[in-house]
Amino acid sequence: MPSHDLASIFSQFTPNDPTESFLSAEPFGSGHINDTYRILTSNNTHYILQRINHEIFTRPVEVMENIHRVTTHLRRKILDRGGDPRRETLTLLPTRDNQWFVQDENGNYWRMYDCISNVRTYEIGDDSTSVAAASTNKEGGEESQPPNHVKEAAASFARFQRDVSDIPPPRLHETISRFGDTTFRFEQFESAYKEDILNRAKDCRPEIEFALSRRKDASILMNLLKEKKIPERVSHYDTKINNVLFDIHTGKGICVIDLDTVMPGLAIYDFGDAVRAAAALAAEDERDLSKVGFSMDKFALLTEGYLSVAKEFLTDVEVDHLAFSARLVSFTIGLRFLADHLSGDTYFKIQREGQNLDRCRTQFKTVKDMEEQFDEMKAVVNRWR
Structure with missing residues (x-):
């Protein structure tokens, strides 16, 4: 106890x-x-x-x-x-x-x-039937396997965004300042790199160069927001598949949970975060980068599910940047892992030395894979818009 x-x-x-x-x-x-x-x-x-x-x-x-x-x-x-x-x-x-x-x-x-009774959750990107029940208050009856929980979860997050899109003023609190701002995350990385308090930069030169060569990517979405080309929306900011509760009888996603990070932000950042989590081919700290990448099939399912609802309220410019948002969020999380590694692992918990650098490498390898398949990703979005 x-x-x-x-x-x-x-x-x-x-x-x-x-x-x-x-x-x-x-x-x-x-x-x-x-x-x-x-x-x-x-x-x-x-x-x-x-x-x-x-x-x-x-x-x-x-x-x-x-x-x-x-x-x-x-x-x-x-x-x-x-x-x-x-x-x-x-x-x-x-x-x-x-x-x-x-x-x-x-x-x-x-x-x-x-x-909430008679619900289940799926772990991130899980294709199996192993689940964590959200309640033991069973009312009996057969449990059903959702036809595709990845697609259904994406639709659930879109329904959440739609339903909170007209929440009346005042603006929600920004409870973690600049949480989804990749420009800010790049600044944190640069600061950690320049200070290099543990002399670790010499051992991650390829990752540092990878990040620096994509500096322009970091500001694209925030510039669109500042120029009012995309709107600020209420964002969930933690769109992992296991933050959706599924009804055990219908297989439908019925409730989005874990609302601590709900605050003003970008809707398409949420989509990108869902892709980063659910479409990954390997564990977040996988050392064998040959196993690392993202699943185009799951990207297609996530896109189909998300746009089945989100096309009702997203602007054309937001939809145009959905594929990019997936790439950007993986880049953003990679920057955060790299900055934390350079700073002495002060934010993300580690179980072994170098784990945050391994996490950074998996994210950057995923970004590279997305860059190579970017035209196909955009075609998938256009198919469902």
């Missing part, structure tokens, strides 16, 4: 039934940032209790304000179309003093959600 007094924390929230009480808790999910627990209550109901990692999310109050505004807006949209908001968006539980988070005596921030 964790050292946190979860029963005491749970008691500060308002459950659906005021008579129910804390019974047990277990660690839950595969996330690496927040601490997540599944709570079982006295009337056999589950809740999800999370400790927000305020070392990563340094503005937890603003994070919670964003999540509350987004989920409240989504509930209205879902109700208007006759859906079920208890299943199709996250439901925050209020505290007993009508707040959306609890701060414990150690300064930790906690939130609680309803636990």
